[in-house]
Amino acid sequence: MNVTKDDMKNVAMLSRLSVPDNEAAKYMEQLGNFLEYVENLKGVDTDDVEPTTYALPMENVFRDDVVRPSLPRDAALSNAPLKEDGYFKVPRVLEE
Amino acid sequence: MKYEAVIGLEIHSELKTNTKIFCGCATGFGAEQNTHVCPVCLGLPGVLPVVNRRVVEFAIKAGLATNCTINKYSKFDRKNYYYPDLPKNFQTSQYDLPIAEHGYVDIDVDGEKKRIRLTRIHMEEDAGKLVHSGTTIKDSATSNVDYNRTGVPLLEIVSEPDMRSAAEARAYMEKIKSILEYIDVSNCRMEQGNLRADINVSLRPVGQKDLGTRTEMKNINSFKSLEEAIEYEIERQTEVLEDGGHVIQETRTFDAAKGITLSMRSKEEAQDYRYMPEPDLPPIITTDEEIEAYRKGLPELPDARCERMEHELGLSSYDAGIITSSRAMADYFDEVIAEGADAKLAANWMMGELSKNLNAESKTIEESPIDAKRLGDMIKLITNGTISSKIAKDVFSAMWTSKDAPEKIVKEKGLVQITDTGELDSILDEVIAANPKPVEDYKSGNKKAIGALVGQIMKKTKGKANPKLVNEMLAKKLSN
Numbered sequence: 001m002n003v004t005k006d007d008m009k010n011v012a013m014l015s016r017l018s019v020p021d022n023e024a025a026k027y028m029e030q031l032g033n034f035l036e037y038v039e040n041l042k043g044v045d046t047d048d049v050e051p052t053t054y055a056l057p058m059e060n061v062f063r064d065d066v067v068r069p070s071l072p073r074d075a076a077l078s079n080a081p082l083k084e085d086g087y088f089k090v091p092r093v094l095e096e
Numbered sequence: 097m098k099y100e101a102v103i104g105l106e107i108h109s110e111l112k113t114n115t116k117i118f119c120g121c122a123t124g125f126g127a128e129q130n131t132h133v134c135p136v137c138l139g140l141p142g143v144l145p146v147v148n149r150r151v152v153e154f155a156i157k158a159g160l161a162t163n164c165t166i167n168k169y170s171k172f173d174r175k176n177y178y179y180p181d182l183p184k185n186f187q188t189s190q191y192d193l194p195i196a197e198h199g200y201v202d203i204d205v206d207g208e209k210k211r212i213r214l215t216r217i218h219m220e221e222d223a224g225k226l227v228h229s230g231t232t233i234k235d236s237a238t239s240n241v242d243y244n245r246t247g248v249p250l251l252e253i254v255s256e257p258d259m260r261s262a263a264e265a266r267a268y269m270e271k272i273k274s275i276l277e278y279i280d281v282s283n284c285r286m287e288q289g290n291l292r293a294d295i296n297v298s299l300r301p302v303g304q305k306d307l308g309t310r311t312e313m314k315n316i317n318s319f320k321s322l323e324e325a326i327e328y329e330i331e332r333q334t335e336v337l338e339d340g341g342h343v344i345q346e347t348r349t350f351d352a353a354k355g356i357t358l359s360m361r362s363k364e365e366a367q368d369y370r371y372m373p374e375p376d377l378p379p380i381i382t383t384d385e386e387i388e389a390y391r392k393g394l395p396e397l398p399d400a401r402c403e404r405m406e407h408e409l410g411l412s413s414y415d416a417g418i419i420t421s422s423r424a425m426a427d428y429f430d431e432v433i434a435e436g437a438d439a440k441l442a443a444n445w446m447m448g449e450l451s452k453n454l455n456a457e458s459k460t461i462e463e464s465p466i467d468a469k470r471l472g473d474m475i476k477l478i479t480n481g482t483i484s485s486k487i488a489k490d491v492f493s494a495m496w497t498s499k500d501a502p503e504k505i506v507k508e509k510g511l512v513q514i515t516d517t518g519e520l521d522s523i524l525d526e527v528i529a530a531n532p533k534p535v536e537d538y539k540s541g542n543k544k545a546i547g548a549l550v551g552q553i554m555k556k557t558k559g560k561a562n563p564k565l566v567n568e569m570l571a572k573k574l575s576n
Binding site: 014016029053054055056058059060061062063064065066067068069071075076077082084085086087088089090091092093 | 150
């Protein structure tokens with residue numbers, strides 16, 4: 001499968017990844033390989049198979065509306081690269 | 097050229113569950129930042145969300161109460177986008193199989209009825225809250241995030257673009273609010289963000305079928321802002337079009353202090369949400385029997401209640417509309433008349449003194465110092481002639497600040513109406529003697545002159561005389 005540079009750039013942008021120009025060719029090839037792998041599925045005969053969204057035969061999995069303990073705040077924030085006054089701190093939200 | 101506004105609303109309503117939609121964290125408002133969070137709502141790797149049963153129940157009720165079809169097969173999807181209030185980088189929402197679709201509600205603007213169609217109602221999770229370091233998001237170098245609200249269950253109620261004015265949009269949102277209150281699925285406290293709307297506004301030349309380019313205003317959380325934002329946007333777009341320009345499709349923010357909308361983003365990229373089925377949440381299957389059971393369990397809804405008050409109790413459609421607009425008001429009213437109070441008097445007192453006093457102290461009717469029973473008792477004192485309507489205002493004020501029964505207040509303050517003709521007789525004679533001018537006027541045919549005399553008598557008795565009786569006695573005396 002042929003993946004264009006624009007396709008690759010678009011996918012990278014959607015995932016907020018920056019791809020240096022000298023690595024573009026490598027990722028285009030890798031993405032192409034993924035798509036080719038998925039293409040193989042087209043060869044399978046699915047005439048008698050009903051379309052489905054889920055792989056597991058499950059439905060209506062619910063829990064009751066009962067409060068369970070939350071995390072202590074220190075634990076919740078322990079992986080945050082930046083924090084302030086019990087908040088997660090993040091860089092500028094809107095681009096200038 | 098004459099333009100017509102085309103308005104659609106996406107209303108977000110937080111549901112009043114104890115816990116979040118996919119985890120057992122509490123939903124309470126006003127907790128310390130990041131204390132209602134767990135691995136599931138923080139989006140830590142390897143966790144499994146499980147749907148809160150009550151969310152589905154509330155969503156189905158909301159769907160039925162707005163005349164929607166309930167989808168017997170419904171599923172959740174991931175909506176991918178990047179914003180720091182969303183720790184997973186996707187919002188769990190519903191895409192092609194929402195829980196409810198194709199509904200409608202009826203609104204009434206200045207006596208004109210109109211049907212507004214609902215496209216769909218779906219379930220989703222709320223996002224966290226950003227606290228910006230600067231005064232606005234634009235001038236903030238950093239922001240702080242509180243994820244307490246992340247995962248609080250939301251219904252998104254999407255209308256068709258059926259509204260044509262700010263007043264219609266307001267009436268629609270009021271109707272949705274009142275329905276959600278009636279079926280008791282949301283607190284609908286707009287100041288707490290329980291209920292907020294994204295508004296889409298576009299203009300088109302009158303008579304044109306195709307829609308014009310729209311702009312969107314997000315997170316409007318008061319009726320006043322809703323109307324102002326729409327009115328401003330209609331005016332702004334009209335100017336753009338009349339100057340020969342084009343409306344740009346964009347998200348705008350409403351500045352409530354200035355009453356204007358401002359462009360939020362300089363360049364609008366087409367959003368690509370890459371919806372995909374949420375593999376961690378199995379589908380929701382609802383049977384016809386279950387749907388019927390929910391339908392039977394619905395309470396009397398605002399439209400039906402309004403009709404009952406109009407037709408069975410004889411209220412004007414205006415009064416009935418206001419009283420039934422909130423369930424708390426309607427319940428209060430029903431309690432007042434259950435006490436045996438006259439329905440019309442009950443409506444007058446609720447919309448008059450009671451509302452006035454509640455507004456003055458920014459209280460809701462649930463917080464009223466005068467409960468329905470006491471108001472009912474007071475109204476009965478008016479109907480049975482113990483107190484006049486004028487004195488009732490004093491009794492009402494006294495009840496506002498004390499817990500005493502109205503009978504007790506009337507007795508202690510000596511406010512019982514004077515209905516003793518002997519006692520009134522001498523007061524009447526005094527007043528007649530002291531006011532020869534109005535007496536003369538009355539006798540020479542100016543029947544209105546009696547008002548001045550009644551006024552004097554009411555003053556002398558500190559309002560305790562029964563005005564009807566005074567009028568009758570005066571007329572008799574003066575015609576002799």
